[in-house]
Amino acid sequence: MSNDEQGKFDDLEKKIAGIDATIKAKEKVRSMYPEKKTEQQEQKTGELSVEERAFVDYLRGNATEERAENLTFTDNGAVIPNSIMNKIIEKVVDICPVYQMSDRYNVGGNISIPYYDEETSSITMAYADEFTELTSSSGSFKSIDLSGFLAGALTLVSKKLMNNSNFNVLQKVIEYMGKAIAKFVEHECLIGTADKADGMKGVKQVITAGAANAITADELIDVQEEVPDTYQGECIWIMNKDTRKAIRKLKDADGNYLLNRDVSAKWGYTLLGKDVYCSANMEKMEAGKDAIIYGDMSGLAVKVTEEASIEVLREKYATMHAVGVVAWMEIDTKVADVQKIAKLKMKAS
Missing domain, CATH: 3.90.1690 (phage-related protein like fold)
Incomplete structure (x- = not known):
């Protein structure tokens, strides 16, 4: 490389090193001050942990009365x-x-999911002259119905x-x-x-x-x-x-x-x-x-x-x-x- 090219290369290398140092500094600060969860997030996490423990305890057959309250019991077992x-x-x-x-x-x-059907007819555009009626054309909306089959x-x-x-x-x-x-x-x-x-x-x-x-x-x-x-x-x-x-x-x-x-x-x-x-x-x-x-x-x-x-x-x-x-x-x-x-x-x- 020429002296000019070598100088540009050195400058770019310094900038990259600076960016890397900044990223490492931000990661270190983030690790020192972990992001706090909102009250709603903590509540949701707590509820999930209780439900998961209740599920595992019931599977193992050692669910306590307190944790069993998180389950809904039927004739066949627990929901x-x-x-x-x-x-x-x-x-x-x-x-x-x-x-x-x-x-x-x-x-x-x-x-019902609506969709635009252009198979039979569709909206078209064409050149027209002043004072001449446009010939209209349009498509139609149909729908697809989704029900629920139990499995x-x-x-x-x-x-x-x-x-x-x-x-x-x-x-x-x-x-x-x-x-x-x-x-x-x-x-x-x-x-x-x-x-x-x-x-x-x-x-x-x-x-x-x-x-x-x-x-x-x-x-x-x-x-x-x-x-x-x-x-x-x-x-x-x-x-x-x-x-x-x-x-x-x-x-x-x-x-x-x-x-x-x-x-x-x-x-x-x-x-x-x-x-x-x-x-x-x-x-x-x-x-x-x-x-x-x-x-x-x-x-x-x-x-x-x-x-x-x-x-x-x-x-x-x-x-x-x-x-x-x-x-x-x-x-x-x-x-x-x-x-x-x-x-x-x-x-x-």
């Missing part, structure tokens, strides 16, 4: 406060990206494990229930169930593969192009692991693989520039099956009631030396914005 269920729902959001990215409604009862998940916790003081009962219950509910919720988001949640059944942008058990690069491009550019920013691919394995072998005209390993991708792979998520709930490449979903998952509306509850059944599974934990919730799913999502359907046999 645990919503704070525990909320932690389980948070776990579901963490491990279920489809649900995480969807348009979520955490309310009870039936709801439950049961997990058994070993009493032997719970009696081990090193076993984090609360964390394990949240983990077990979170995984069970996430698997169910993801299935209802992607596949749905007849006469219950629709899932992706409402997707209208459909590309049909030319074969019943194989996919081509051109078909993948066609699926991606179904979604307008304005919605491409948050799009992802969703498929079964076996489908991903088949796509990994596809190459473009120059011999480059379409699906690439990418350490910066959310799930380790990208396809045509978008992240690839594998779900065991997705159907495989079989005749007539929906093998791939592509799009912005905010186009899917999911309603999970905030009145979800969790019950502890201590007596029912006593002969198994276990405690049952049951989570109840209401759920419904439907495609709300058909422009945001497309899918690849395999050719019928």
Whole structure:
């Protein structure tokens, strides 16, 4: 470097060192004077701790009379406060990206989501002359109705494990229930169930593969192009692991693989520039099956009631030396914005 360049470099290095020193000083001051919680935050934390202790004590069978007051007892067991269920729902959001990215409604009862329908008619604009009547055109508003279908998940916790003081009962219950509910919720988001949640059944942008058990690069491009550019920013691919394995072998005209390993991708792979998520709930490449979903998952509306509850059944599974934990919730799913999502359907046999 020239003398001038060396001087500029030294100045920049001094500024960086100064910034680093300032950051360290602020962190030290922050550690010396921790931020105080508001009275409301402290009260909420205190209530949560009481409820969590009551939950763990009841699971272990040593709940005191005072802590038992935090539980609601029924003929079958105890209903645990919503704070525990909320932690389980948070776990579901963490491990279920489809649900995480969807348009979520955490309310009870039936709801109607309005959307603008341009399929039959739409608002248009055109040049016009003075004193000439404009020809009007307009779209129409429709709505998607979400109700609530009751679903439950049961997990058994070993009493032997719970009696081990090193076993984090609360964390394990949240983990077990979170995984069970996430698997169910993801299935209802992607596949749905007849006469219950629709899932992706409402997707209208459909590309049909030319074969019943194989996919081509051109078909993948066609699926991606179904979604307008304005919605491409948050799009992802969703498929079964076996489908991903088949796509990994596809190459473009120059011999480059379409699906690439990418350490910066959310799930380790990208396809045509978008992240690839594998779900065991997705159907495989079989005749007539929906093998791939592509799009912005905010186009899917999911309603999970905030009145979800969790019950502890201590007596029912006593002969198994276990405690049952049951989570109840209401759920419904439907495609709300058909422009945001497309899918690849395999050719019928």
